[in-house]
Amino acid sequence: MGRSPCCEKAHTNKGAWTKEEDDRLIAYIRAHGEGCWRSLPKAAGLLRCGKSCRLRWINYLRPDLKRGNFTDEEDELIIKLHSLLGNKWSLIAGRLPGRTDNEIKNYWNTHIRRKLMNRGIDPATHRPMNEPAAATEVRTLSFATSAVKEEEEEKEEKKVIISNTAAVGDVHEKNFVNLELRISLPYQNQSEPLNGKTSSAAGLCFSCSLGIEKSKECSCGNSGSSKNSRGNIGYDFLGLKSGVLDYRSLEMK
DNA sequence: AAACTGGACAACCGCACGTGA
């Protein structure tokens, strides 16, 4: 069957972007907004592939990007998120405002991998390097959409099961971890900066904020689950209060 | 000073997914 190429490669520039190209792209997006990347290059007068424009904007030109070195807090947060999510760089980036998936991926490969190896930790499994490979665990992240109406919550909830067979750190002593969250309107008061420590709203530690029950890493005594304002048990997944998925920053594919 | 080496990061490539016709 085959697919048409995303652009006419013969007539596109490749390699490093020039200042003029950057300016054109910025000016166009300021005027018309993001989106329709395929047609953007032509409309903006750029001899670039749409994908290239998107990447340039997202990874380099976006005004909300935080440039500069990663902090220790960001380091630790990336490590913890990676231990749970694996190479889901976009999801990890979603929890680090101002950082891009590409930036985090590069940083992981150049800094954190070595840092973990120096600690004697296998960066792929987050387990001690001399420890034999653990029996394959199947972790199930269960995402459930929350009905807006109370009664709908009683009905069967649509669940998306994400299986992740990557070995994870010591936080998963149990063979089965069910991280359940409900999707609803974004939580509006998520003012807590992402520092990878205590999850603000509910006063939960990082482990509990991820919904890991009875984790050895639990430092808050909540043992994983919390109740939301309606008394329903939910998990403050990735720092989200009581199981409310903030889809602004945590995109589910 | 020149050559070499390795780290850092920008950019590209191919594939998967979601969506609409």
Next chain:
DNA sequence: TTCACGTGCGGTTGTCCAGTT
């Protein structure tokens, strides 16, 4: 249901630059 298209993601490569020999 199938297919084409647009977009996003993760892996990989290319390039630049600072440090070392």
